Structure formats: structure tokens, C-alpha cells
Amino acid sequence: MERILQTAISSIIAIIVLFILTRIMGKKQMAQLSFFDYVVGISIGSIASEYAVVRDIHLSEGLTALIVFTLFSLVLSYISVKSYCGRKILDGSPSILIENGKIQESTLKKAKININDLLEE
DSSP: OHHHHHHHHHHHHHHHHHHHHHHHHOOOOGGGOOHHHHHHHHHHHHHHHHHHHOTTSOHHHHHHHHHHHHHHHHHHHHHHHHOHHHHHHHHOOOOOSEETTEEOHHHHHHHTOOHHHHHHO
16 A cells, blocks of 8 residues: 555656646647657656656656756757757758649658648648
């Protein structure tokens, strides 16, 4: 019973910290996430769940890992906003899928998007 209570308390702490850090990182819709933002989000969620379940991880260690990932994400977001070169490295460059009314099939293949997904959008 004590382990269940510890897990519940750790989970609540992890969720609260996760929500706070997510609010600090800013609002983005899923479609607007860069690949890096997506990976950071998964990593932060994984760290929070590990902290909640694994007994060997102390509160300070779990919070430190969450804060480091959040700060790293914020620094890279700042670089992406302030530097064209940084933005190109971190976010990549846009792909033109339709040009002058014509579907660019070679670009679709490079982007790994099929015609049905394009038409759906």
C-alpha cells in the first residue's frame, strides 16, 4: 500500500511539474511542432513517467532532468527565432509540394507524403 501511495504522489508531482514546464515552453499545435520539439516533448514525458515509477530517482534528480530538457528546448527555440542559420538547422527548410498548380511528385517522395495525404490537406 505504501508503494502505491508513493507512486501516486510521485505521479502527481511529475504531472504538475510537467504542466508548468509545458506552459513555460509555450503553446504550439501538434501540426506546428518541429521534429526537435516533438522529440523533446516525448523525452520530457518519459522523464516524468520514469520519475513517477522508479524508486531510485529522487525528486531533485527528476526535477533537474525535466528543467534541463525544458531550458535546452527554450534556448534552441530562441536560437531558431533569432538566427536564420539556426532556424534552417533546427527546423529545416520548407518543401513546396504544389507549384503553379502542379503537384511536385519528386518533392512528395522526398517528404514521404503520398498523394492521398496531400489531397486530404
